[in-house]
Amino acid sequence: MExxxxxTAHELKKKIDSEGLAPSGILDSLxxxxxxxxxxxxxxxxxxxxxxxxxxxxxxxxxxxxxxVKDNIxxxxxxxxxxxxxxxxxxxxxDATVIxxxxxxxxxxxxxxxxxxxxxxxSCETSCYGPTRNPWDTDRIPGGSSGGSAAAVASDQTILALxxxxxxxxxxxxxxxxxxxxxxxxGRVSRYGLIAFASSLDxxxxxxxxxxxxxxxxxxxxGYDEMDSTCVDMPVPDYTKSLVKDVKGLRIxxxxxxxxxxxxxxxEAGVRGSIDLLRDLGARIVEITLPHTQYAVSTYYxxxxxxxxxNLARFDGVQYGFRAQDAKDLxxxxxxxxxxxxxxxxxxxxLLGTYCLCAGYYDAYYLKAQKVRTKIKEDFDxxxxxxxxxxTPTTPTPAFRIGEKTLDPLSMxxxxxxxxxxxxxxxxxxxxxxxxxxxxxxxxxxxxxxPFDEETLLRAAYTFEQNTDYHKRKPGL
Amino acid sequence: xxxxYEAVIGxxxxxxxxxxxxxxxxxxxEFGKSPNSHTCPVCLGFPGSLPVLxxxxxxxxxxxxxALNCKIQDTIKFDRKNYYYPDLPKNFQISQFDMPLxxxxxxxxxxxxxxxxxxxxxxxxxxxxxxxxxxHPSCASYSLVDFNRAGMPLxxxxxxxxxxxxxxxxxxxxxxxxxxxxxxxxxxxxxxxSLRCDANISIRKAGEKELGVKVEVKNMNSFRxxxxxxxxxxxxxxxxxxxxxxxxxxxxxxxxxxxxxxxMRSKEEAHDYRYFPEPDLVxxxxxxxxxxxxxxxxxxxxxxxxxxxxxxYGLSEYDARVLTGQVDLADYFEExxxxxxxxxxxxxxxNGDIAAQxxxxxxxxxxxxxxxxxxxELLKMIDDQSISGKIAKDVLAEMIETKKRAGEIVSxxxxxxxxxxxxxxxxxxxxxxxxxxxxxxxxxxKKTAITFLVGQVMxxxxxxxxxxxxxxxxxxxxxx
Numbered sequence: 014m015e016x017x018x019x020x021t022a023h024e025l026k027k028k029i030d031s032e033g034l035a036p037s038g039i040l041d042s043l044x045x046x047x048x049x050x051x052x053x054x055x056x057x058x059x060x061x062x063x064x065x066x067x068x069x070x071x072x073x074x075x076x077x078x079x080x081x082v083k084d085n086i087x088x089x090x091x092x093x094x095x096x097x098x099x100x101x102x103x104x105x106x107x108d109a110t111v112i113x114x115x116x117x118x119x120x121x122x123x124x125x126x127x128x129x130x131x132x133x134x135x136s137c138e139t140s141c142y143g144p145t146r147n148p149w150d151t152d153r154i155p156g157g158s159s160g161g162s163a164a165a166v167a168s169d170q171t172i173l174a175l176x177x178x179x180x181x182x183x184x185x186x187x188x189x190x191x192x193x194x195x196x197x198x199x200g201r202v203s204r205y206g207l208i209a210f211a212s213s214l215d216x217x218x219x220x221x222x223x224x225x226x227x228x229x230x231x232x233x234x235x236g237y238d239e240m241d242s243t244c245v246d247m248p249v250p251d252y253t254k255s256l257v258k259d260v261k262g263l264r265i266x267x268x269x270x271x272x273x274x275x276x277x278x279x280x281e282a283g284v285r286g287s288i289d290l291l292r293d294l295g296a297r298i299v300e301i302t303l304p305h306t307q308y309a310v311s312t313y314y315x316x317x318x319x320x321x322x323x324n325l326a327r328f329d330g331v332q333y334g335f336r337a338q339d340a341k342d343l344x345x346x347x348x349x350x351x352x353x354x355x356x357x358x359x360x361x362x363x364l365l366g367t368y369c370l371c372a373g374y375y376d377a378y379y380l381k382a383q384k385v386r387t388k389i390k391e392d393f394d395x396x397x398x399x400x401x402x403x404x405t406p407t408t409p410t411p412a413f414r415i416g417e418k419t420l421d422p423l424s425m426x427x428x429x430x431x432x433x434x435x436x437x438x439x440x441x442x443x444x445x446x447x448x449x450x451x452x453x454x455x456x457x458x459x460x461x462x463x464p465f466d467e468e469t470l471l472r473a474a475y476t477f478e479q480n481t482d483y484h485k486r487k488p489g490l
Numbered sequence: 491x492x493x494x495y496e497a498v499i500g501x502x503x504x505x506x507x508x509x510x511x512x513x514x515x516x517x518x519x520e521f522g523k524s525p526n527s528h529t530c531p532v533c534l535g536f537p538g539s540l541p542v543l544x545x546x547x548x549x550x551x552x553x554x555x556x557a558l559n560c561k562i563q564d565t566i567k568f569d570r571k572n573y574y575y576p577d578l579p580k581n582f583q584i585s586q587f588d589m590p591l592x593x594x595x596x597x598x599x600x601x602x603x604x605x606x607x608x609x610x611x612x613x614x615x616x617x618x619x620x621x622x623x624x625x626h627p628s629c630a631s632y633s634l635v636d637f638n639r640a641g642m643p644l645x646x647x648x649x650x651x652x653x654x655x656x657x658x659x660x661x662x663x664x665x666x667x668x669x670x671x672x673x674x675x676x677x678x679x680x681x682x683x684s685l686r687c688d689a690n691i692s693i694r695k696a697g698e699k700e701l702g703v704k705v706e707v708k709n710m711n712s713f714r715x716x717x718x719x720x721x722x723x724x725x726x727x728x729x730x731x732x733x734x735x736x737x738x739x740x741x742x743x744x745x746x747x748x749x750x751x752x753x754m755r756s757k758e759e760a761h762d763y764r765y766f767p768e769p770d771l772v773x774x775x776x777x778x779x780x781x782x783x784x785x786x787x788x789x790x791x792x793x794x795x796x797x798x799x800x801x802x803y804g805l806s807e808y809d810a811r812v813l814t815g816q817v818d819l820a821d822y823f824e825e826x827x828x829x830x831x832x833x834x835x836x837x838x839x840x841n842g843d844i845a846a847q848x849x850x851x852x853x854x855x856x857x858x859x860x861x862x863x864x865x866x867e868l869l870k871m872i873d874d875q876s877i878s879g880k881i882a883k884d885v886l887a888e889m890i891e892t893k894k895r896a897g898e899i900v901s902x903x904x905x906x907x908x909x910x911x912x913x914x915x916x917x918x919x920x921x922x923x924x925x926x927x928x929x930x931x932x933x934x935x936k937k938t939a940i941t942f943l944v945g946q947v948m949x950x951x952x953x954x955x956x957x958x959x960x961x962x963x964x965x966x967x968x969x970x
Binding site: 085086087093095103105106107109204206209211212213239240241242243319320322323326327328329331332333343347367370371372379 | 635
């Protein structure tokens, strides 16, 4: 008998719909899997063994399908900590909009996944719960910040997962764990209930075993929400209609700036080979230029920490979460609470962001970064006149070793070098498995599209997937 | 004596807009409810919550801006003002920094006689959210926070430094409050904190162009305290200047008990608010038609209404200004005027006895409980000589106390004016007989003695005799 936990959502949906499979069977299978595997992976920060379908009356689009939720997305009554000490014990009194939509469609929320503290990181090592491990090599990082979600999907500990992506936090771990991760267009999915890292960059998206499942999740979570002013009121297409095995005539731009020195040769070979495959399948390959690419990381590391410094100001011990007990007065309470509550990377980013916003530095840093951000956006506008999609590597290297970059924040920041621009420009972008290194570490193909053109992304990704079997390979655990 | 120093004053008014719901969430703005009962994840600043602008608060802001003759910004954007305080749930306030929703307006301050005709320029009007309230229980080692007020829409109205005296400041605030009440966007109640005022004040040698060192004064919760605090500050700063001492840039608090301002923090301790654009609210362009619609729908404002009262009702400038100073009072006057013909008498009564009754009871015209038709009835009884003007004052007080109509009170207490010739003559003769001394004084040329005699007649008739008839009758019997 095949293991239910190893199936995709669309496969399980078929079994539920036509074979009368009960959701509890899927859950039982998953819980057994989690109990035997997660000791090695540590993808979960909380497991809801008693999870069940909440909308009993009707069969929704994800009826009975388990979903793992990144720990920065609010689930009513469930501890939501952003993997930070400062939010220990915080149980949101409300559901994030995406959670409400998942529940309404019959999804089963099986737990919360590990992440870098407040999504600050690319390796899942800054979590207050300790690191999550890469299922393909447990000495290595799963990527981050949605590392728990990606590792759980890769190790068959969940069927679907949600992540959030501020600079690559869905796509980079998806790439390093060999699964599919989509960052939707900024404004496509409601951010209401996503604990903000950088409000102008954050976006919730799916991490799944294949592209079809990504389309299924998008059909549920995408769409206007009056609770989020940045959410765009545009019709939501049926994304499963984009699952077409055809890229003929599709113009795929390859930016010369993305195949830089320092990129891992196996990664480069894998990605170039994938682009060749798309060409062989009928796509037209166009060389394009994105001249401001080199400024993306520095721009990001001004805008994102600046917003974060303000977004994280509310964690002060007054209303919820952790409060230091030995404070002499108000200021002492603030200082002790935040000193003990935040980890080093959070402190680093708060300091950086606070500095950038200070009177006298604002123009030189924040304002200038916003101007460069506009330039980066314009690069893409120009490029998309020549092509429909842009293809690049997702990450410069496969998964690195745990501890390898923790003492060198700058090299850690560079692991998002290819993913950050999509956030700065608000574009949709996907990472799909496109090969393996000699050491059997997954390599990801990264594709970007015009704003609100997730459909083209899905079509290209689906076509690629249907012509390869990288997504079918499973780590030996 | 020539004044050596002149004061330069700018005022910042914070106005709570009277919307049903808060500025960025759906919570009620009702005042005085139990602590933290009007809160939600958004106004509590819970992680993951996001603000959504209350359209009504925005439209009210535009209404105020237009009434203050301001220009409206093409693109509306909000900023975050970052600072830590326990009453500020997110530790930043959503406000507007470099692009206030409106700017460059003015208020003409005409009331206040001596300083008539002053134009105070409005530098900016912007929309922001209010903070919660700290409660410090006595003898406790902790403080409590009530977030009911957090997220209430607050309009900040900032003047240019156009004001030169505490009196002008007082008059500007009075004129501003009057306009704001006409717009019906706020109850403007300073005790409830729905209207608050801070002042910036400096002094300079008369005739100098350059501004002196600015001191900010806070904690003045009435217009009177603004006037007193500014007077104190002018005195304090002038003494320092005269003594050759330096005035330092600082924030001072008005102490209404001691009648002084005390230093709160110096410029060096001032916050760096690290303003930056609020990424959770998308900038938007205001539809010009919406602005024009609001402009067209603006009510008649106090100055225009006062002019009309002079023209249409023949009132004095003074009476018209007093009546139109408060929108409810002006409305009341006009309602009465519709059913009562003698407008001057009406104005005298409203500005006189009615105003006195409101002051004595510390209520406004609406809660005084005298319906326009009831006042008209009372005044008509004077006109047709059913009661004397003096009796009418007592009847008015009785009406307020008992909620009874004038006619009822007059008939049940037998207060009808005595206009019967025979009855009056009888009393007159009686009084003349009892007061021979006054009679002879009068006849000896001391004509004022008649006042005493009138008084005696009124006393015997318990004020009910028709005074004009009494006067005539007395003169007749005194041989004139």
